[in-house]
Amino acid sequence: MSQMTIQDGSDVLILLGDKQFVIKIVEGQKFHTHKGYIDCSQLIGKPFGSYFKTSTGHSFVALRPSLRDYVSKFARRTQIIYPKDACSMLLWGDIKPGQRVLEAGTGSGALTAYIAQIVGKDGKVYGYDVNEDSIKITKKNLERLNLLSNVELKVGDVTQGVDLDNIDTVVLDLPTPWLAVKPLKKCLTTDAHFVSFSPTINQVEKTVLALKEANYVRIEAFETILREFDVKPDATRPKTLGITHTGYVVSARNCV
Structure with a gap:
């Protein structure tokens, strides 16, 4: 069962006004914000989802x-x-429990x-990147989340092939997929499933052509647009600023 109360050493997501912070609770320490400091000790022993106040009286959850x-x-x-x-x-x-996944460009x-x-x-998960610094950063980030036990990280160029077999899905974020x-x-x-992310359309064209030549099927290329809204009584409208184009996804299925 998940821990339902905040403990000394717990990671906590703080929602304070329009700001949010992920902090580690350490008894006796104070976390300073734009609306006063948060006394970590007051959170210990309280349920997650509780409201508290900063030193200047501002509410946060x-x-x-x-x-x-x-x-x-x-990082x-x-x-x-x-x-x-x-x-x-x-x-x-189609990534699901128990699968073997190759990711390149971690x-x-x-x-x-x-x-x-x-x-x-x-x-x-077999994660590859040609840059050793990227592998080091990935390892550090995954260690913090206790997600490294089922991940094997390697410095390598997958365009030269890999010494693996029975991969269920390959996921690419490469300049030349x-x-x-x-x-x-x-x-x-x-x-198996093939998925690739690319920021430019000419990368998509080359990837799709390569997939066709390699006898892949069910080839798809698309872009995902996220449109957030400001919701107010009688005044709901799309946000002025938002995330529009970030890149394109290409997917396909292997076929013998």
């Missing part, structure tokens, strides 16, 4: 952080894949974390 909250605070050296795109990739990749490990949580202890299509086909199960 303390929740258990979700994986999305942790990922948004990841990073490159832009991470946005949740809206990650959701599409996880669904089109970056800071955002998508790696989502995949690792889904495949669980009976699954395995089309170069990995044929080399990775050898390690896939006979009807």
